[in-house]
Amino acid sequence: MSRNVLNRWFGKDLGLDLGTVNSLLYEKNKGIVFREPSVVAVKKNTNQVIALGEEARQMIGRTPGEIVALRPLREGVIANYELTKELIRYLLKKAGKPRIFAKPRVVVSIPTGITGVERRAVLDATLSAGAGEAFLIEEPVAAAIGAGLPVHEPIGNMVINIGGGTTDVAVISLGGVVYGLSVRVGGETMDDSIVRFIRKQYNLSIGERMAEEIKIELGSVYPVPGEEEQVGEARGRDQVTGLPKNIMIGAAEVRDAMKEPINSLLNAVRQVVERTPPELVADIMNQEIVMTGGGALLKGFDRLVAEELNMKVKLAEDPMGCVVIGAGKTLENLDLLKRALVGAKKASR
């Protein structure tokens, strides 16, 4: 039988990254087939789903009374079980029609340090959304695999995954985390800092999305040449008059605003290096520390970490895709990578 025919008989292999900010789906032999915001819009009293993903994100803060746009995940953990199930169901549907006999096998990434109850909730949500078999992988391990690090070997691999709500710093060897730290600081913490800075300095209250735009456009951790000319507009509401107001803000100010979260991240990274066994640190020195997650895209971040640690650091090729790619790849290389999986459950028949 040709491979194509066989493929139609067996279930698909999928990787799923349910992030606080973005959800992604990876399909074996295809790559990333979906990336959209983790937002679900529902009717308030009936909980009927109106929209998901980007369409739902557009509705945040703009919905009429009876509709709410919600994010079912907080710090990567299921905050709303039913909506998470809806989100997974929607994502699995995006992978196309189910195969003739088998339901898909899905590897889902989870934050490090979540409880057994939370882990089971993720497995159950995945199975009841239509998976035939569900597996769990810790986010930093998935990120490292997705970034191409040889995590299955007995050498130290270090990854810094900066998401929206959390950052994981981990040293991985033989498929597991040898030493790691997870801190509740991420891209959204930086947005919050920008909101607070602008409120304090300019008496202007701006929304989170405005702050994120400013961060992406102007944010950096290093002064860049010609920076004085780099200014952006912040639109919001004057706190004194209550009326709309725009101000111009410079790149140096944005950097200043984000100082605190950036320093907490650097501290976490430093701590992990300090507490990692010397043999593994030597391994890491010989390769490169890899930065993944959307937050790692902040301009100059890789250079800052490199200088702080005096080690080689690189930004992964597709920082926001690494986790889902790594999750999906475990099923492609199950022999090598099955140690990376930390939980599994089959659908009951």
Ligand SMILES: Nc1ncnc2c1ncn2[C@@H]1O[C@H](COP(=O)(O)OP(=O)(O)OP(=O)(O)O)[C@@H](O)[C@H]1O
């Ligand atoms: N170019 C950029 N510069 C700075 N930050 C960026 C850039 N692009 C995206 N981000 C930030 O990356 C974050 C989202 O990253 P990512 O998709 O990795 O998070 P997530 O996986 O959903 O979150 P978590 O892992 O915490 O659950 C957002 O806070 C976003 O503002």
Ligand SMILES: [Mg+2]
């Ligand atoms: Mg993530």
